[in-house]
Amino acid sequence: MPMIDVDGLAFHVRIDGRDDAPPLMLGNSLSSNLSMWDPQMAGLAERYRVIRYDHRGHGRSAAPEGPYSMDRLGQDALAIMDALGVAQAHWCGLSMGGMTGMWLLTHAPDRIGRAVLANTAAHMGPPDLWNGRIRTATRGGMEALVDGTIQRWFKPGFAERDPAMIADVRAMILGTPVAGYQGCCAAIRDMDQREAIRGIRAPVLVIVGAHDPATTPAAGQLIAEAISGAQAVTLDGAHLSNLEQPKAFTRAVLEFLG
Template sequence: MPYLETGPGLRLFYTVTGPGSAPALVFSNSLGTTHRMWDAIASELSAEYRCVRYDTRGHGGSNHGPSPFEIADLADDLAALLDHLDLTRAHVAGLSLGGMIGQAFAARHPARLAGLTLMATTAYMPTREAWEERAGLVRRDGTQAILAATMQRWFTPGFRDAHRSATDAVASEFAAIDRDGYAACCEAIGRMDLRPLLPRVNAPTTVIAGREDPATPLAMAEALHSGIAGSRLVMLSPAAHLLAIEQAERVAAELRRDLARSYPQKSQI
């Protein structure tokens, strides 16, 4: 299995599909999921693009390493992965925490960014106290303590009823997430304020929101859209927080449109 050692005690799992010479598309997962959340979309796009998926610190096959850490550190993990894969530039697609990482990456490593797709995410998510409370609960009782409430936020009732096996698979992965890694990410989100960085995002950017998303509602997407010059805003429905799973076909279509802007000639990276 492919791993990248990015620092003392920190190991990231990643997987790559698609032609080695194709333009790169890197996926960054949400809090409480793994690279598997992108399975359907990566399968759809891997014929044309080099699709890179990885597990954020403390999730799936990646350990959490030293903590505390910040969203900026997670963005630097992404840059280290590009270095490891000899990728000069990439289009980055991130959902929720992954979108926060994408914003920080855009500001910290602008020359590495071909384009950006931000899904169900925000530049600022108060309150710090609420995130610290969630972190404390999960450290004590594990992610099982918030499993039911999380699944209600992540999928619309209609999708949960019609796609039980898919939502059960997500729930199983969530229940297995390392409690300390999840908590450390919660605390990083609580300390985060990326709003001052938004004017520095110069790559072609799309913001995608789910109409039924209670975690990062449309107002947060509109704020991102307003803060990032030249961005476009897409709203999907029915779609709650994990819209990349609930509306995988629509998201893949939007990504194709984004990638055409990022790589107009589909030139080799």
């Protein structure tokens, strides 16, 4: 589990799969870490050199005071690729990871082969929503946010069906540094990629959660319609569709990447 220096900050990176396999980079959601991809690893690592990392302010990566920007999050991903000698990689990102993927596709198109944009949005307003979450984290830490986050992330009843999964997710959210959460909230608050993504020419798969209240099916449809030739698939889940529907999610990714 190497630590990679990006502009003087340590980023936690994990690599699975054969060194000579095609590289696939994974980008995690707000309030999570690279372990959110554990259910996908057995399938993905059979075919790809899978590069996972904790976003700035998350997991074991550095959590400097924000605010952050989508430019900064995208540049972090490029710096990790550079440090590993990866000229081009496929990308699979969920929520904030999908937003980072859109930035990469528009600002560094030669670095990304095929891209999966899952449970994500090109714009997420209003600003008061994100400012409110930033204030809540200041007052009560991640403890004040964890219950509402879990409610958005999973369909009603899932917590009762898989309490062990929910316990792991709760620990992941609570382990997110407040400064990192707030910095990334600011990046999402200030992001608007609705026009920029119209210029994307890479092959793209948009994965939508049919019951996602955060990045709604309409938000996914907007992305799919804006990107020429984009494919779309809808899964029977809420926001973290890769955890709620792990087999279907992994199958969709593998079928698209080829």
